[in-house]
Amino acid sequence: MIEVTQLLNAADQGDPQAAAHLLPLVYDELRRLAAARLAAEPSGNTLQPTALVHEAYLRLVGASGGDQWDHRGHFFAAAAEAMRRILIDDARRKAAERHGGAMRRQELDADVSPVPEPNEDLLALDEALNRLEVxxxxxxxxxxxxxxxGLSLAEAAAALDLPERTAGRHWAFARAWLRRAVEGSSEKES
Amino acid sequence: MTEEQVFLAALDLDNPDDRTAFLEKACGGDVAFRRQVDELLAAHFKPGEFLNEPLGRQLGSGLATPVHDCLVSQIANQRGGAGAGEKKPEEEHDDLQFLKPSARPDSLGRIGHYEVLQVLGRGGFGIVFRAFDEALQRVVALKALAPTVAATSPARKRFLREARSSARVRHENVVQIHAVEEQPLPYLVMEFIPGETLQQRINRTGPLDAPEIVRFGRQIAEALAAAHATGLIHRDIKPCNVLIEEGHQRIKVNDFGLARAADDASLTQSGMLAGTPMFMAPEQARGEPLDHRADLFSLGSVLYVMATGRPPFRASTTYAVLRRVIEDSPRPIRDLIPETPQWLSDIIAKLQAKKSSDRFQSAREVADVLADCETRLGMNPPPKSFSRISRSRPSASRFGQWKWLVAAVLFLPVLALAATEFIGLTHWLHHQQPIPDQSKNVEGEQTRLERPQDNGLPVDFNNTLAMKFKLIPAGKFKMGSSPEEIEYWLNLVEQEGHKLFLRSESPEHEVEITKPFYLGATEVTVGQFRQFIEANPKYMPDDDRWNDPGFKQTNEHPVVWISWRDASEFCNWLSKKEGRKYRLPTEAEWEYACRAGTNTRYCYGDDEAQLDRHAWFINNSKFGTKPVAGKKSNNWGLFDMHGNAWEWCQDYHDFDYYQNSPARDPMGPEDGMRYVKRGGAWCFGAVDARSAYRSHTGGGCECGFRVLLVAPPDNAPAENAK
Structure with missing residues (x-):
């Protein structure tokens, strides 16, 4: 807990190392929380990221740390990256299962509604996001x-310290950019 | 133009022709560039949900917005309607597949031996019906677990288990559960209560008056006591779970124990906490284990809504509500509804204590206290003792102490109040006799204070930079914080570093300031600091952001990004310029001046909820400092002692300094690495803004200072002659 807070402080002072060190800690906490959620209801398949992230924040930084609003930007950034890894790993695992022995479980839980397919091709999106990141x-x-x-536009704008309007324009561009990369017909090099 | 600029500019044009024309022009002859932009725009306008829904929510699709919150709140809506006009469009009934066809024309279908007559409410968790029990020939309410939720066995099992345990509670103030059925899906058969929910009642009439609050509150407490006696915790006491039975004005508490089943169900379905956490206890909001006292906190919040018409902890997001539940004190009831009796707001405050050990310890006790009040309210005139209310109230005595201090400071003849522990009560019995309110205590009033040790010095002094100074009389005060106060905050903060600083406020010890002095009424402003810089072109401040702090500032804002050295040099320059002795205050002088005769958490009292009136701090000043003297001053006319800029003091910082600090005019340790700063800042919380909080860390966008002028001010008349 101290460590996270110290790292957040260092990150606030512009130490890029701190942000990098923050990630594994946040990742572990989120993984643990996500696992606990899944264990509570193994046949369900849900991760409400915002709830997890907020819970992780309260656990790692504490309620009073919440006062340092500037902390939250760095924390959310780390948490978002952690959630990405967790969710993408999950998608990879599922994709592998789909080719493998997952059918039995489906048969056993006949009355469980099938896991919804996301609107996006996650693995392609992940790759495109890597390029956008650069x-x-x-x-x-x-x-x-x-x-x-799972932050709203306003929350994300606050976390990044951007005016909401600017964030909205960034969002429009990033979304189109990624969609072109993932779904577009062109072989465009970025 | 970059790809992004062209794309965004094109988006701003609504007309496709304009857009094409613009693209022609912007891309010139660059065909490849044009194609890229076209593809971007195509991707933008392409139908589909790409990235629109967060991934987690997609994976957990199904019940996106659980509204079990006020599941039964529509119960009253059916009154008099007799089902007419309540026929919902068919598509809304596709979750009623589990009902068997019925011969009755007014029935939606059958389940068991019940004819389902009407949907009263729907939520992510389930559906509530009005139904007719064919066997016993009576109207009942049915609550069925939503088919989607019922499909998963843990939720189903938990629903049944909780329902069965709540069926064991039999009490006139609890909605009676007649039966718990499992087929074709789990459902409860409950007594049907015609009437409205407490929420609807408040919406309809606004805040309730004291006798009604006490009457309803007592009945809710009775219901809780009955449930707690069987080991059942409600977990979700809130106004829409409280029904007011038509005609009797009798309270029936609903949904005992079901909150957990509901949360479980909706968590696993949507990953989101079902419903609103506005009435949760702090321990619930933190996800900690809880006991029956969580219900007492929620009861306090329900009484608060009855008294004020609004929930105590409101915010725009669930997370923000949770934080407020954990951290904030609700706005004092009497700020909102001044005629609320003090004893009632005391009872509510005690129920809403953040620590469960500070609350009433049982619902029985609450019910008894309220019953007592109810009886006495019924008498005319009410008898003189409400001793049960005041007896075990730690915060009442603190409140009393605060009042005493304000009274003492203002020399008003209400000191007698301090003699009784039952302050709130006394006040109530005296028919709202006005009490000294610290809000009167704004600048101007303090000049009337009797200050025996002023030695004829003027109270106000302005210098050549138009800096305003206030005379601070010599005197004694208690420096630091009591063990209880430190313990209180140690429980609230989680960072070890923070705790270290809090502990350094101990031990609380008496300090005497032997000479009067003058202290800046405000923090040094940007404009004043600028004069120093302009007069000393060779001086390089440690951080040039004082002039461009990263947020908007005027000359009236307190200067920040100031190092201790910058602050000291300013004082030296000013001393030389005016031939007077200026310096930074010592830590002791600062705290003494901040307290201005008080011994409380802040210069006006203990209530964090009122800090907003006195300070710019994290709750009210995001993204920058604010012009000086924008909030209320303390008793001695000093502004922004709490918050705005964090103020450098003269002394070195030492965590252990209070262990052996001199009792008269302490000057700080001989040696050290860092300097003290005091008073919290715009970007920090209420804990750091307290009168006693000592800090040293860092310098930066929060750091400024205020100047002390050694008295008497005009010991160097030669200066004026120049």
Whole structure:
């Protein structure tokens, strides 16, 4: 807990190392929380990222740390990246299962509604996001905050310290950019 | 133009022709560039949900917005309607597949031996019906677990288990559960209560008066006592779970124990906490284990809504509500509804204590206290003792102490109040006799204070930079914080570093300031600091952001990004310029001046909820400092002692300094690495803004200072002659 707070402080003072060190801690906490959620209801398949992220924040930083609003930006950034890894790993695992022995479980739980397919091709999206991250880290962060951490535009804008209108324009561009990369017909090099 | 600029500019044009024309121009002849932009725009306008729904929510699709919250709140809506006009469009009934066809024309279908007559409410958790029990020939309410939820066995099992345990509670103030059925899906058969929910009642009439609050509150407490006696915790006491039975004005508490089943169900379906956490206890909001006292906190919040018409902890997001539940004190009831009796707001405050050990310890006790009040309210005139209310109230005595201090400071003849522990009660019995309110205590009033040790010095002094100073009389005060106060905050903060600083406020010890002095009424402003910089072109401040702090500032804002050295140099320059002795205050002088005769958490009292009137801090000043003297001053006319800029003091910082600090005019440790700063800042919380909080960390966008002028001010008349 101290460590997270110290790292957040260092990150606030512009130490890029701190942000990097923050990630594994946040990742572990989120993984643990997500696992606990899944264990509580193994046949369900749900992760409400915003709830997880907020819970992780309260656990790692504490309620009083919440006062330091500038902390939250760094925390959310780390959490969004962590959620991305958790969710993408999950998608990879599922994709592998689909080719493998997952059918039995489906048969056993006949009355469980099938796991919904996301609107996006997650693995392609992940790759595209990697490229966006190189070109424009700010917009990549915005996408992670919204899509993986589940923040609203206003919350994400606050976390990134952007006016909401600017964040909205960034979002429009990033979304189109990623969609072109994932779904577009062109073989465009970025 | 970059791809992004062209794309965004094109989006701003609504007309496709304009857009094409613009693209022609912007892309020139660059065909490849044009194609890229076209593809971006195509991707933008392409139908579909790409990225629109956060991934987690998609994976947990199904019940996106659970509204079990006020599941039964529509119960009253059916009154008099007799089902007419309540026929919902057919598509809304596709979740009623589990009902068997019925021969009755007014029936939606059958389940068991019940004819389902009407949908009273729907939520992510289930559906509530009005139904007719064919066997016993009576109207009942049915609550069925939503088919989607019922499909998963843990939720189903928990629903049944909780329903069965709540069926064991039999009490006139609890909605009686007649039966718990499992087929074709789990459902409860309950007594049907015609009437309205407490929420509807408040919506309809606004805040309730004291006798009604006490009457309803007592009945809710009775219901809780009955449930707690069987080991059942409600977990979700809120106004829409409280029904008011038509005609009798009798309270029936609903949904005992079901909150947990509901949360379970909706969590696993949507990953979201079902319903609103506005009435949750702090321990619930933190996800900690809880006991029956969580219900007492929620009861306090329900009484609060009855008294004020609004929930105590409101915010725009669930998370923000949770934080407020954990951290904030609700706005004092009497701020909102001044005629609320003090004893009632005391009872509510005690129920809403953040620590469960500070609350009443049982619903029985609450019911008894309220019953007592109810009886006495019924008498005319009410008898003189409400001793049960005041007896075990730690915060009442603190409140009393605060009042005493304000009274003492103002020399008003209400000191007698301090003699009784039952302050709130006394006050009530005296028919709202006005009490000294610290809100009167704004600048201007303090000049009337009797200050025996002023030695004829003027109270106000302005210098050549138009800096305003206030005379601070010599005197004694208690420096630091009591063990209880420190313990209180240690429980609230979680960071070890923070705790270290809190502990350094101990031990509380008496300090004497032997000479009067003058202290800046405000923090040094940007404009004043600028004069120093302009007069000393060679001086390089440690951080040039004082002039461009990263947020908007005027000359009237307190200067920040100031190092201790910058602050000291300013004082030296000013001393030389005016031939007077200016310096930074010592830590002791600062705290003494901040307290201005008080011994409370802040210069006006203990209530964090009122800090907003006195300070710019995290809750009210995001993204920057605010012009000085924008909030109320303390008793001695000093502004922004709490919050705005964090103020450098003269002394070195030492965590252990209070262990052996001199009792008279302490000057800080001989040596050290860092300097003290005091008073919290715009970007920090209420804990750091307290009179006693000592800090040293860092310098930066929060750091400014205020100047002390050694008295008497005009010991160097030569200066004026120049």
């Amino acid at each position: 070109e424009d880290p700010l917009k990549a962060n915005l996408v992670k905050l919204r899509y993986f951490a």
